[in-house]
Structures are given as C-alpha cells and as structure tokens.
Amino acid sequence: MNSLREIFSKNIKRLRVEKNISQEELAFLCGLHRTYISDIERATRNVSIDNIEKIADALNVPVVELLKEEK
Numbered sequence: 001m002n003s004l005r006e007i008f009s010k011n012i013k014r015l016r017v018e019k020n021i022s023q024e025e026l027a028f029l030c031g032l033h034r035t036y037i038s039d040i041e042r043a044t045r046n047v048s049i050d051n052i053e054k055i056a057d058a059l060n061v062p063v064v065e066l067l068k069e070e071k
Contacts (some may be wrong), residue, residue, distance in 0.1 A: 002069065008052070009043040011066045015059050016041075029058035 002010075016026050023041070027034040031054060039045035040055075047055075056063045 003043075004067065005046065006043045007069045008047065008066055009041050010070075011068070012037075012055060012059070013041045015061060015065070019059065021059075026055070026058055030054040 016023070021029075023037045024034045027037045030037070030051070032051065036045065040047055052063055052066060056066055059066075
C-alpha cells in the first residue's frame with residue numbers, strides 16, 4: 001500500500017501531464033514555487049491542506065481526486 005503522500009504526488013503528476021501543464025505553469029497557477037511542486041511530485045514534501053486546495057483548484061479537479069488511490 002502506498003502512503004497518502006505517494007498517492008497524492010502520483011495523482012498531481014498524472015493530472016498535470018494529462019493537462020499538458022509544466023511544473024512551472026502549475027506553480028504559477030497555484031501561487032507556489034516550482035521547486036515546491038517538484039518536491040510534491042517526488043513525495044518529499046508534506047503539503048498543507050491550504051496548498052492541496054490551491055493545487056486542486058489550479059488543476060480544476062475536486063480535492064478528493066488528488067487523494068484517491070488508483071486501482
């Protein structure tokens with residue numbers, strides 16, 4: 001079983017790539033730094049609820065979409 005942090009990081013990367021958005025563009029849309037997005041995608045960053053919401057809004061998906069494990 002993957003940790004929630006790993007699930008979150010995989011979902012962000014998958015959605016970002018599907019939407020053809022660079023890390024830099026996603027960071028801009030969220031009001032976060034590009035290296036912060038990179039850290040999230042590598043599952044090395046513990047993300048606050050506020051930033052989870054910002055990322056979901058920027059990707060135009062519900063927060064739950066970022067937290068659910070693909071089967």
